[in-house]
Amino acid sequence: MADENQDKSERTEDPTPRRLEDARKDGKVPTSRELVSFAIFLSSTLMIIFLMKPISSKFTTLVSGYLINFHLINVNELSIRSIAQDIVFIFLIIAIVPLILNSAVVLLTYFIQHNGFVFSTKSIGFDLSKISLLKGLQKLFSLRSVVELIKGVIKISLVGVAAYFAIRSQIKDMQLAFFLDINGIIAIAFKAVTAMMLTICSVMFLISIIDFLYQRFEYINDLKMSFQDIKDEQKRTDGDPEIKFKQKTKQKALLKKFSTKDVAKADVIITNPTHYAIALEYNPQEMPAPKVLAKGTDLMALKIREIANQYFIPIVQNPPLARALFDSTDIDDFIPLEHYKAVAEVISYVLKIRPNKKLLKGIKFKK
Numbered sequence: 001m002a003d004e005n006q007d008k009s010e011r012t013e014d015p016t017p018r019r020l021e022d023a024r025k026d027g028k029v030p031t032s033r034e035l036v037s038f039a040i041f042l043s044s045t046l047m048i049i050f051l052m053k054p055i056s057s058k059f060t061t062l063v064s065g066y067l068i069n070f071h072l073i074n075v076n077e078l079s080i081r082s083i084a085q086d087i088v089f090i091f092l093i094i095a096i097v098p099l100i101l102n103s104a105v106v107l108l109t110y111f112i113q114h115n116g117f118v119f120s121t122k123s124i125g126f127d128l129s130k131i132s133l134l135k136g137l138q139k140l141f142s143l144r145s146v147v148e149l150i151k152g153v154i155k156i157s158l159v160g161v162a163a164y165f166a167i168r169s170q171i172k173d174m175q176l177a178f179f180l181d182i183n184g185i186i187a188i189a190f191k192a193v194t195a196m197m198l199t200i201c202s203v204m205f206l207i208s209i210i211d212f213l214y215q216r217f218e219y220i221n222d223l224k225m226s227f228q229d230i231k232d233e234q235k236r237t238d239g240d241p242e243i244k245f246k247q248k249t250k251q252k253a254l255l256k257k258f259s260t261k262d263v264a265k266a267d268v269i270i271t272n273p274t275h276y277a278i279a280l281e282y283n284p285q286e287m288p289a290p291k292v293l294a295k296g297t298d299l300m301a302l303k304i305r306e307i308a309n310q311y312f313i314p315i316v317q318n319p320p321l322a323r324a325l326f327d328s329t330d331i332d333d334f335i336p337l338e339h340y341k342a343v344a345e346v347i348s349y350v351l352k353i354r355p356n357k358k359l360l361k362g363i364k365f366k367k
Contacts, residue, residue, distance in 0.1 A: 010226040011224040011229070012226070013229075013230060014224060015220065015224060016225065018233060019223055020223065023223055029219075032212040034208040036106075038201070038204040038205055039106050040102075040103045040106050040107065044099050045194070045198060047099055047102050048193070048194070048197065049194055062086055158203050159203055159204070162199045163200060166192075166198075166200070167195075170191065170192040170196075174188055176188065260307055262293045263279045263294050263313075265281050266280060266293050266294070266308065266313050267280060267281050267282055267290075267314075267350070268313065268314050268316055268346060269304060270316050270317075271301065271315055271317050271322055272301070273317040274298075274302075275297055276295075276301055277297075277301035277305055278292060278326060278329075279293040279313075280293065282347065289343075290335050290347070291334050291335075292329045292330065295326055297326070314353065318346060321342045321346070
């Protein structure tokens with residue numbers, strides 16, 4: 001990740017996929033609060049429309065019951081409290097609880113769909129070293145804070161204007177409420193509320209789209225990288241170019257050291273199976289221990305295997321032994337004492353599948 005204190009003028013390049021993935025693992029994902037608010041408000045509006053009939057029915061039954069039996073009700077603090085509790089209970093059970101659950105589901109679904117199952121302790125961790133009064137003041141009076149303030153004022157203004165015109169369009173119907181029964185009054189009230197909420201939804205939708213694009217732009221802008229950042233990431237991903245150059249130079253030097261004839265004299269090839277290959281020769285009458293005729297990695301290992309197949313030389317896969325011999329020996333070296341046992345097992349295996357007269361003359365390595 002780029003240094004937070006790095007001059008932003010140097011960070012001119014778009015973030016790489018790895019940079020974005022690292023930020024995501026750290027819990028840094030683009031999030032639009034306005035989009036979340038819109039999703040919750042829209043789903044709540046649809047929920048209210050869906051619940052309008054049962055709420056209206058329950059409320060009408062309750063109010064009608066109280067009006068019909070009003071002469072039997074002893075009007076005092078206790079009875080008024082009881083009526084209020086009944087009304088609140090209806091709205092709580094039929095409307096408020098479903099709306100809260102709906103909001104929770106929408107919020108959870110949004111974050112899973114938009115960000116995936118991302119949880120990072122880094123994003124919620126507490127680090128005293130990061131506490132700075134100066135940085136706090138800079139954030140308070142930063143361009144982003146000003147933008148957020150302006151955005152909030154514009155949002156409240158637009159929503160207020162939308163609500164005003166929505167209610168204004170229902171004024172004529174609301175004036176008729178004085179001449180209607182309880183059912184008519186509730187129907188007009190719900191119609192006005194629905195019109196207002198749908199109008200606000202339209203405004204919030206436009207605001208959320210603009211905010212989402214802005215938050216995405218800010219997120220990418222914050223993660224931009226300098227040329228040096230990209231080079232450093234490339235080194236971490238593919239390895240240091242200097243080290244890779246040295247490895248290639250070493251491989252070329254090794255390639256010059258052995259020829260097809262050298263590998264053709266081998267009695268066995270020990271592989272990793274694809275990354276390492278060691279060609280061993282062992283003549284008990286002339287050698288104290290098996291001798292390394294050739295060794296290589298990757299392309300060189302492939303060439304050794306191809307020569308072995310061409311000359312019908314046994315190839316044995318033994319990754320630990322192949323790596324150990326590659327690291328501890330050079331071409332024309334005899335194998336170290338600590339590998340005698342492992343190599344002896346390999347040669348014994350080779351004798352079982354393909355008897356070699358040269359090896360049959362003696363199998364013990366001279367110490």
